[in-house]
Amino acid sequence: MSIAIRDLSGFHTIGVVSRQTGIHPETLRVWEKRYSLVVPTRTDTGRRVYSDEDLYRLSLIKQLVDRGYPPSGLASLPVEKLKERLAGKLAGAAGPAPAEKTVMKALFIGSVFQSVIDDPMAPASDFRLLGCHASFADFLSEGKKEQPDVLVFYYPTLHEDLLKNLREALEASGAIGAVVVFNIASRTTVAYFEDNGVLCLKFPASISDIRRACASVADLPVFSPSGDIQKHERQFTDEQLAYLAVAKNNIACECLNHLAEIVTRISAFESYSAECSNRNPADVKIHRLLQKSSQTARSIMEGCLNYVIEAESIKLN
Numbered sequence: 504m505s506i507a508i509r510d511l512s513g514f515h516t517i518g519v520v521s522r523q524t525g526i527h528p529e530t531l532r533v534w535e536k537r538y539s540l541v542v543p544t545r546t547d548t549g550r551r552v553y554s555d556e557d558l559y560r561l562s563l564i565k566q567l568v569d570r571g572y573p574p575s576g577l578a579s580l581p582v583e584k585l586k587e588r589l590a591g592k593l594a595g596a597a598g599p600a601p602a603e604k605t606v607m608k609a610l611f612i613g614s615v616f617q618s619v620i621d622d623p624m625a626p627a628s629d630f631r632l633l634g635c636h637a638s639f640a641d642f643l644s645e646g647k648k649e650q651p652d653v654l655v656f657y658y659p660t661l662h663e664d665l666l667k668n669l670r671e672a673l674e675a676s677g678a679i680g681a682v683v684v685f686n687i688a689s690r691t692t693v694a695y696f697e698d699n700g701v702l703c704l705k706f707p708a709s710i711s712d713i714r715r716a717c718a719s720v721a722d723l724p725v726f727s728p729s730g731d732i733q734k735h736e737r738q739f740t741d742e743q744l745a746y747l748a749v750a751k752n753n754i755a756c757e758c759l760n761h762l763a764e765i766v767t768r769i770s771a772f773e774s775y776s777a778e779c780s781n782r783n784p785a786d787v788k789i790h791r792l793l794q795k796s797s798q799t800a801r802s803i804m805e806g807c808l809n810y811v812i813e814a815e816s817i818k819l820n
Contacts, residue, residue: 514544514552524562527712531561533719538578540564547818556582563589607717608650610676611635612642613657613684615706630714639672651678653717657706661688663799666699680720684708689806691738738805739766743819747808750817759815762808766801773797 521528534540541560543551553561563585564577570589577585607630614637633651636642654672658665661683669681683696686706693703702716739747747763776794812819 514554515558517543517551517553520553520558520561523558524565526561526565527715530715530719534574538574540574540578546813550813560585606631607652607714607720608633609653609655609682609713609717610642610651610678611655611657612639612672613637613655615657616655616684630717632710639668639675643675651676653680653682653720654678655682655684655713655717657684659686661685661692661696661703663692663695663795666696666701669701682713682716682720684713689803690809691802691806695802737770737801738809739763739819741767741770744770746819747812747817759808759811759817762804762811766804766808769797769801769804773801 515523517528517531520526521531526534535543541553541557543553543557546552560582563582564574566589567577567585568574572588580588609630610633613635616635639654639656654669654676656669656672665683669683672678673681680700680702682702682704684704684706685693688703696703702719704712704716708716744763744767748760748767750759750763773794776790776797779790779793
């Protein structure tokens with residue numbers, strides 16, 4: 504479902520829902536994908552927003568999950584049934600026995616995590632920190648003594664080439680998944696990583712945030728050590744970019760128009776590099792590098808353009 508940005512009264516962002524229900528945003532996203540506990544409304548720019556009914560339903564579900572009910576068993580229940588179960592549970596009625604928790608063993612890669620590790624954290628029966636290495640090379644040089652389930656990396660910035668490094672690290676370590684803590688990245692790049700099965704957290708992240716992220720790894724799309732990395736598909740057609748390049752906007756500058764022109768030029772150079780790669784076999788390596796780099800740059804600038812479009816409440820066909 505899509506609604507206009509100006510009609511958001513009565514709806515709540517994922518951040519508001521998280522604060523009011525106590526459900527971490529990453530956990531909420533996983534519950535939506537895996538169990539369809541709620542189906543959020545999407546704005547015309549793709550943002551999740553939740554109705555008052557969604558908020559109330561999620562608050563009931565959170566209370567029941569905290570009391571031992573698995574989320575999978577609550578997905579199909581209407582609100583009245585959720586209220587009945589919660590009332591029964593609070594009155595002492597027998598509920599389901601909590602499922603045995605799997606201990607998730609995490610290995611931190613990055614010296615920046617030392618301050619995180621030093622922070623106090625309540626004991627958790629489902630999380631075990633194996634240790635922290637300054638780099639993945641250090642982990643390998645020490646003979647891979649640990650056998651982690653999840654690798655937790657720190658990167659100052661995110662770019663698509665890092666996925667190859669993560670795949671190599673997973674294959675070498677035997678871990679089932681990865682979490683990345685980053686400092687700067689576009690929303691498009693973060694979505695690209697998560698579409699490829701890597702959960703991303705903004706720095707600084709507490710050890711509790713990281714623990715929840717590690718627990719969610721098993722519910723994310725499989726991050727295979729081998730296989731093709733998803734490509735950045737174009738977010739705008741040539742016709743949309745042409746419209747945005749001359750469109751009027753409310754802010755006292757022409758950033759919208761300039762961004763549309765930049766994306767148009769980068770897209771053209773991306774296509775040009777692909778054509779050169781096909782025409783010149785001797786120089787295919789450099790042209791593929793140029794094409795890939797152009798794709799990354801185009802994706803970043805598309806994220807900037809999307810931000811301005813959303814701020815200006817511009818509708819595209």
